[in-house]
Amino acid sequence: MMIKAVVFDLDGTLLNTLEALSYCISLTMEHFGLKSIDKEHTRYFVGEGARKFVDRALIYNGDKKLKLADKAYKVYDEIFARDCLKDVKPYDGILELLSNLKSMNIKTVVLSNKSQAGVEKNIYTIIGEGVFDSIYGERPGIPKKPDPTALNLIIKELGVSKDEILYVGDTATDMQTAVGAGVKSIGVLWGFRDEKELRENKADYIVKRPCEILETAKKI
Known part of the structure; x- marks a missing residue:
């Protein structure tokens, strides 16, 4: 793959x-x-x-x-x-997806415009520590998404090529980030925005369920 x-x-x-x-x-x-x-x-x-x-x-x-x-x-x-953790929960199928990606030795990273502390609190409390290879929240000197700087830093840190990485998100900001970095994007329909916004902002793929992310990755 x-x-x-x-x-x-x-x-x-x-x-x-x-x-x-x-x-x-x-x-x-x-x-x-x-x-x-x-x-x-x-x-x-x-x-x-x-x-x-x-x-x-x-x-x-x-x-x-x-x-x-x-x-x-x-x-x-x-x-x-x-x-910040009030009623927060993973979307159905996310934990299984992350487990499957890990079993296949596919690296996973979180990239958010939330504060670094906020991202860590959400991830470590709700999903757990040691699940992701790296967590990127708002950091001094690094512009927020849709600027692709942080995503490009992640790609360099992981040591992968742009053809070997997928960016997954639910908003125009996410799709624009992927376009800016020159990587393939997956827009998800269980999030905050709709399919129209994702397609208008050049999502490469659209999925309705987390399991479809892995299915999509296998086809690329």
């Missing part, structure tokens, strides 16, 4: 974090007397890091000049550190 490594997005791909994200951003908005953010809005506000998430929630609440941004981000950061 040509594929030697699979890089996964976190939110909406490995873990269903929608409840936690909606809960944390809603508490943040309510702290400032603003309205909460429901899950349907949350799924479209996330994906480009915590600051963008907070900014979008504030704009939605009428703070178009983001006067509350710095204070709101600090509050969100504190709430997220405390409540």
Whole structure:
């Protein structure tokens, strides 16, 4: 099999974090007397890091000049550190997929725009330690997705070619990251966005269930 490594997005791909994200951003908005953010809005506000998430929630609440941004981000950061695991769980089939990839000696990596600490807390608590070969969250000096810098660093670190790696995600940001790095992408339909968005952003493959990721990898 040509594929030697699979890089996964976190939110909406490995873990269903929608409840936690909606809960944390809603508490943040309510702290400032603003309205909460429901899950349907949350799924479209996330994906480009915590600051963008907070900014979008504030704009939605009428703070178009983001006067509350710095204070709101600090509050969100504190709430997220405390409540980021609320009702978080792996999507059905993810744990089996990861086990199968490991048994086939296919390397796995997480690449997220969440903070490094946030990614580690989610992965180590919900999925476990030692499952992934590497975990990449937000890091100083490295731009967030869809900039391909982090993905290119991962490819170099793993020692694989771009033809030997798959990038898996659920949003336009993820598909753009793969395009920017020049790697094949898989868009998943159990996450935060829809098939139209994934296809418009040049997903190479679309899957409905985690087991189809391995099936796809075997065909490449």
